[in-house]
């Protein structure tokens with residue numbers, strides 16, 4: 001829609017407490033206080049304290065009781081706050097069934113349907129051409145990097161594991177890894193924030209995914225002070241398509257940075273290994289935490305909406321819009 005040309009400010013006056021504008025089309029006046037303008041200028045991020053972690057988190061992994069989450073919205077508030085802070089959380093005492101796991105996740109939001117279905121259970125099956133379905137050890141990655149909007153929350157719940165001694169799960173805090181990269185090689189960090197690559201999934205006959213645009217491995221957003229804050233990690237080496245490079249040097253810089261990034265992700269002190277257990281589902285933030293298996297998903301927007309509405313007042317939320 002074309003905005004009529006007369007919808008512009010005829011007069012802008014700076015006052016002590018704010019700005020008043022007289023509109024050209026009908027002469028009506030609007031007043032915007034400095035506080036109101038400042039709040040929008042800040043591009044408000046709802047405060048959520050982050051705890052970055054490494055392998056030592058095994059001694060004190062964030063956990064909540066199933067009964068607490070199921071009993072009240074206050075329980076969901078505690079749960080979503082733990083996920084925001086740590087990027088993951090276990091739920092103890094969950095009945096060992098697909099139905100109970102589904103009900104649990106739906107305390108936050110509906111389960112996102114993908115080409116795998118919505119809530120899905122799997123066993124090692126080489127008929128499906130995705131490494132997630134096999135027993136191959138998978139390197140730390142985030143899921144669905146081939147979607148323009150990758151899955152937000154992911155859940156693992158081991159329902160039965162009777163054969164063999166596998167099933168241990170790997171988590172790596174991508175924000176901690178990025179912080180380490182920034183400290184040890186600012187140039188590599190900056191390269192992964194800048195160079196854009198596409199993700200693709202092309203192994204199955206009936207699904208061929210490719211992101212609409214190319215995205216950087218480390219996506220940042222700008223804070224009020226102009227500082228770039230990390231908001232999303234996208235990393236799956238097996239789903240990586242061509243990168244967008246302006247010149248050959250850029251390609252060389254990217255691979256050098258990617259090598260350093262992977263070297264950090266693979267450090268034993270970064271890798272948190274845990275044996276999954278029936279009755280103890282694991283929920284994690286797929287925009288921050290890398291994992292070594294596959295899982296099912298909820299949208300990031302729905303998770304953040306649930307956390308926000310349980311944690312902040314309606315007024316605080318409205319005032320941030």
Ligand SMILES: [Fe+2]
Nearest residue numbers: 143293294295
């Ligand atoms: Fe995965």
